[in-house]
Amino acid sequence: AAVQAESKVSNEVRDLKKELRKETTECMAAKAELEDAAAMVAEFQSQLEATAQSETAELRELKRELKKEAFDCSAAKARLEETEAHLADLEAQLEAAVQAESQVSSELRDLKKELKKETTECMASKAQLDETETRVADLEALLETSVQSESSEMRELKKELRKEAS
Secondary structure, eight states, X not given: OHHHHHHHHHHHHXXXXXXXXXXXXXXXXXXXXXXXXXXXXXXXXXXXXXXXXXXXXXXXXXXXXXXXXXXXXXXXXXXXXXXXXXXXXXXXXHHHHHHHHHHHHHHHHHHHHHHHHHHHHHHHHHHHHHHHHHHHHHHHHHHHHHHHHHHHHHHHHHHHHHHHHO
8 A cells, every 4th residue: 555655646746747847847938938028128118218318309309499480480470560560651651642642633633724724825825926016017117118208208308498498
């Protein structure tokens, strides 16, 4: 009975050793897988940290660019406001110029009417002057004729007076 018990224990020990070797092999395989997984996690964590640093640097750069663009935008807005004020000023000047041009145009129309009227009066005066000059020329010719005639008569009278005097 003791031999059988010892044989049975020996078989159980052998089975336990096999199971222990099997579980040790599985454990070693699991340990290797766990180490591989830990290496992968470490590599992933390293890549993640590198990516985080890179993205943090990129984020800082983007913030700087954003501040610069905000400043540029603010300056552009100020220039736009100045330009709009200048444009409003120019529009007011243009409106004043249009009104002045309208007034000048109206005055020019009035002056043209007055010039036309004065030109008509001048033409009438010129016609009257031409007529007067013609009458003066006629009178001068008549006077010349009359003077010559009277001069001739005076000579005749002088001759007669001399004759009578002698």
